[in-house]
Amino acid sequence: MVALAVATAALVVLPYLQVRDIAPPEGLKPYSSAELRGRQVYISNGCVYCHSQQPRDRNLGPDAERGWGRASVPGDYFYDKPHLLGSMRTGPDLFNIGARQPSKDWHLGHLYQPRAYIPGSIMPSYPYMFEVKDAAEPGDEVVKLPPGQTPPSKVVVARPEALDLVKYLQGMNHTYPVLPPTVQQATAATQPATAIPLSSASAATPVP
Ligand code: HEC
Numbered sequence: 173m174v175a176l177a178v179a180t181a182a183l184v185v186l187p188y189l190q191v192r193d194i195a196p197p198e199g200l201k202p203y204s205s206a207e208l209r210g211r212q213v214y215i216s217n218g219c220v221y222c223h224s225q226q227p228r229d230r231n232l233g234p235d236a237e238r239g240w241g242r243a244s245v246p247g248d249y250f251y252d253k254p255h256l257l258g259s260m261r262t263g264p265d266l267f268n269i270g271a272r273q274p275s276k277d278w279h280l281g282h283l284y285q286p287r288a289y290i291p292g293s294i295m296p297s298y299p300y301m302f303e304v305k306d307a308a309e310p311g312d313e314v315v316k317l318p319p320g321q322t323p324p325s326k327v328v329v330a331r332p333e334a335l336d337l338v339k340y341l342q343g344m345n346h347t348y349p350v351l352p353p354t355v356q357q358a359t360a361a362t363q364p365a366t367a368i369p370l371s372s373a374s375a376a377t378p379v380p
Pocket of ligand 1: 298
């Protein structure tokens, strides 16, 4: 009973107390409905098994040097249910992929065939998110692939799930400034959580 109580306190109760009052940072927008659908596509295709969404602090790894952005803080995940932190990095961290790669055409093409963009990439292609047609119909989103990638005299059209997934990827941009967690905790201790003056965070270093 004692072992169980200690474990529950340390692994359930304490973490809950630590994060229950966290407010979303000012720069964080709730997901749109297209982004939420895209998030489901991300989950059902197992992207999380190869991609993390948690850039680490400079003291813990060279994530900032890799261009993955500032270390994430708890508030960044305010709207994430379930969170998609990931534990494997077969591919790059995607927490700021929307800032790093904003192009819809690039994302669609890369999902259709990663090796058209990154020779030797080991990321799977997702051909079932696309339709190969003889001709595009009105309203079709034709994927602009690099020369030689489109099947001869055909067009590659993105299905709705590909478009939603790309909306989700493009929206993944956590480059707004936040106070470092330690400062945030200190501020939260003296003020109600909702009143954390995140706007004054502009003094903190904005992350590229
Ligand atoms: C088997 C592991 C694996 C899976 C599963 C996987 N990826 Fe990747 N991904 C990679 C690798 C490796 C790279 C780096 C090479 C490249 O860009 O193709 C990458 C690169 C990327 C990039 C470009 C990142 C950058 O910084 O340029 C994006 C975006 C991406 N993946 C999205 C996805 C999405 C969305 C899914 C799910 C539909 C997915 N990946 C599934 C391995 C994977």
